[in-house]
Amino acid sequence: MPDVQSLPAPAPTRAPAGGSATVAWTAGGPPTPSAMLTDGRTVFAGGRGRVVALDAASGQQRWAYEAPPGGVGFDPSRVRLAIADGTVYAATNGAAIALDAVTGQERWRLVSDLTEGYTSLAGLDVMAGPGVAYFSHGPTLFSVDPATGDTRWKHDVDGNFAVSPEIDGDHVLISNGSGVDALRAATGDLVWRHEPDGVNATEVGVAHGIAFLTVNVGEVVALDTPTGTVLWRAPVGNGELSGAEPDRPVVVDDAVIVRGRDEQLHAFEITDGTLRWSLPDRTNGGGTAEVPPFAFRDSTGGLVYTGDDQGRVYAFEVATGTRQWAYAPADGFNPVEVITAADRVAFTATFDGRITAVRPE
Template sequence: MNSDSDVNSGAAAQDRPARPQIDRRRLLLSAAGGAAALAVAGGARWWARRDAARGPRLWSTTAASGRVVLSGGPQDGLFVSGYDGNLRALDPRTGAVRWSRAVGAADPMTENYGRPSAVGDGVLSVAAPTGLQTLDAATGDVRWQVPVARWTGLTWGQGPVIRGGSVFAAHDGALNAYDAATGERRWSRPLGPEGYLALADDTVYAVGREYGARAFDARSGEQRWAQGSVLGAYNTPVLHRGALLLTYATEDRTGTWVCSLDAATGRVRWQRRHGATNCAVSAAGGTVCFLSGDTLSAMDTETGEPRWTATTTLGLGRGESSMTVADGSAYVGTNDERLFAFDLDTGKQQWQDAPDDLRSDTEYTRVSLAAAGTAVYRSTRTGVHALGTLS
């Protein structure tokens, strides 16, 4: 690996790459943090000890930064849509760069967010500046690309999704389905200026501010149902236990509805109003979590009844925090490089990770998180960091 990378010595022996010879002159000690790292050939640093108050770091690398997406789990692929307009594939276990591919010059979207991307069926699709570009996930070779006249309203939550041999993307006012292998368009349906997508089995779901929520047959494009009562939806929906979970703005734009729709029929199961705005949603087990500002809240997925709330930090006060849940934990990443882990059942803080030097600048960015099992990956402008344990 050509970039700086840290690897935690607490990882299982069989998961480690062979350790190169240690350069003893580059032994780094951090008394303040209670940690010691051994700098070795190739820029890798093995964490020998960590302060108990900090998170269980696995590795970190400065070779990539941007939006992260996982393929399956830690044993598969980790992909980063960079702030610099490049796509990179990393080894989820070590942080080593497998390949890198330029998909367009940096622009306001990539500089603050990284371009939306999705991985599945052996391919990686990205909403590139010139169109929908699909690459071989193993090699980074371009398989196909289709021109897009307008990524209308393209934001953090909008981007392609992949399943069942198809790539689905909302652009040019329509929901489009493409053959994942060839790029041939299978069908297209009018949608509207926005399209936050989710997939389950043979159904693709789209939500947007102007039309609410809709469900389409993934093979034919036939509309299965429409729910217009959730106008103002503005985040990627989550499919969980037969429900489509989403957030949409109240009519006066002073709050947010967290809503559960029956994924098969579109019927409203429950909804709860909250005073916060711009809530991100994620779910696992019997709990749905949503984050707004410095407050993380949890509700029962079946009833919407509140379970617990926890407080994090607003970070630098600019940019946006991110949240995800997996394997009994809820994670919140802030743009000052901190990461919080909470017990999904109780809301009790499990650990907090912070850099040796907290950032004090006010550069706008959004933290990206991806989690699978007990491993969580955090990407900021300083690089990609892996924490937790690898199974």
């Protein structure tokens, strides 16, 4: 595979109504990117078994890592990423790989013990924090020693797929595909389980001692993390369209943001589930949210970012829903696949493997 090189930035066209934005740089990244994170200094992008680290200021490649081929542990498509304590954790179908964030050198590799027939990407995920790392594949959540890759404990969900692990103090929460399991971080013992009625597809996000569960993209449920008590539930959008798949709700300050079937972002008050705003306003040509949202707070306040299949990128103020800026690319756009941000700069990855830094003008 050729080296990743910086590419000329495409000239922006007239942005949609609201503040405008411009491209700071565009660089080549992994093919068909499926994950991207940044610590403000480096942008890490993953796709098709490849992880690339780019300088956040210039787009220059710092390193690239290629997962070894062969075996159930290495699927040549989707990648999931997490960052903690100077380590980048990459999950590729059935394998968790720890990489030095500065050099890209592999520190250790953990391959799931599922059989060769278990090559589905369902349940593939990774999450990390200070002194802890969690990896899920199929129905199993692994608690991993971040220094060695040794398995501390394993938890199997009840006949489903384990997805979107989240950390909340001494609890670890994992979607079991149709609900959520809360576990003790030290032992993996089940503390409580919440199962919504019916057949569901669920994702979970955690903040402020509350677990937020998206149910079939039609409802968000807030659960008390220590006890599993339902604090509130609220419908998400009108449910008339079938666009979005469930993805993790994101929390900034006092709002939880969920992408609905109507391809809008919906912001709810975390205290009682009151709807704060729904955006973009597709009825007035405001675009759609076809990318899982990414929210970030800096010294000037919280922003939430999303994008669409026209390559457009939007930034909304979390507090008010005001659109701070929007960016529309020149002809020859590619759909935005994933987005992350830091210091009011959004980083997008498109299907063709381009990574673009977009900043407000």
